[in-house]
Amino acid sequence: MVEYLEVGKIVNTQGIKGEVRVMSLTDAPEERYHKGAKLTVFLKDQEPIELTVASHRKHKNFDLLSFEGYPSINDVEVFRDSILMVPKTELSKVNEDEYYYYEIIGLSIYEENGEKLGEVKEILSPGANDVWVIQRQGKADALIPFISSVVKKIDLENQKAYVEIPEGLLDDEN
Template sequence: MEWFNVGRIVNTHGIRGEVRVLSTTDFEEERFVVGNKLAAFKKDDKKPTWVTIESMRRHKNFILLTFEGMHNINLVEPFKEGMLKVTKDQMSDDLLAENEYFFHDIVGCSVVSEEGETIGAVVDILQTGANDVWVVKGAKKEHYIPYIEDIVKEIDVDEKKIVIHVMEGLL
């Protein structure tokens, strides 16, 4: 089964079973809604524990969650430093607007210039607030490609290929 990260459990919060989550999804409103089911992976564990969100609130830069039936710190402590994930079946393209993609669709794509020169492959995506920046690992170094219309000209997630316009100073 293919899993996709939506949050990292960084710590517990209080003694009533709340966990402090650092979100890794653009769709927090859908992923962390009360009643939603997530797969909770303990640190270094390959088998998930399915949990249902009972409550959600924001606290500073974190999301605080409680899970149904886990109202004690001792029950959620084992999940500390673990991950919250969803399956591909739980992901919906309806969440995406035009020219938006899931991170897993972009990471791994090869990046080429309009002239056909291979630049590298997308290995990570940085969220800057203004626009995403793709980390592209080339043969000799990493390049940082902003996801903006002036640069990214074509994305084919089926072929795992991205065509960019190389502006002066970009590489």
Template sequence: MEEKYYKVGTIVNTHGIRGEVKLKATTDFAQERFAKGQLVYLDMDQSQYQELVIKASRPHKGMWLLTFENYADINLVEVFKGHDLYVSGSQRQDLAAGEYYYDQIIGCQVVDLNQTVLGEIIDIFTTGANDVWTVQLTNGKEGLIPVIADVVKEVDVAQKRITIEVLEGLFD
């Protein structure tokens, strides 16, 4: 079976002249993912992953600054700009009950309590208080689902199906 890779960030720029890159992280585990010695995979060309070893990392103004072993010059990392970093499936951590990775939720079918199909989850964003899932409704419009117990009743990632209670005004 082919190894799966999961995005943990995007390299948005270089920083300085000593091979440091600025990364916009898309992982909840940045401290662990970007620790010294960790393996990450750079997607340089549609499914061609280049293995990199983290030499050093530090948070900086809402981003992460990373250096990689054997890449100590800006000219070597300039080509990384705009590319995504990944971890392998074997590097993913187990989550607590009721917690999910984005790829487990995106693509799930959304149904109401009567099992009527409402649409499909297409995006996730965090508001601070709770996550919000964007659903592409069957009528072509987009709706927002707050991830709270009053709305989300069941999440079945194995079946890619989420059951919600449609509160008044939810999709108006």
């Protein structure tokens, strides 16, 4: 069974020439959406359809894509609100100390003293560095910057990461 990862969501059509507006969920849109790239669209209650990208351009906060064999708005209307995915096997290798979001989301986060802080439920990308949203038991979510001075070790095999929380980072500390 092939495992897939989300790379975008088709949120609407764009114009009449078969373009769709995609809210990108990938950190490498140039790699995922280049002409000739293969994407799989998952529609509700239907078999997945493999699409070949015919064109890609940026417009505001969206990626606009067209697909080979789908030249008009009528052809792509059915794709609205569907998810674009790629097989996990097509992911490119990342450098050491780089990770895909799917590898980080769900990790248990421990402070250096061994106390469990919570689990990564989401990753935000506000600018210079990513921010992990840590869901904590009985407390508000914690926001932890993904920087080497805070995230000390990531152990994907055991689904754990170890962090050193600077004083004042967590607003519920006394």
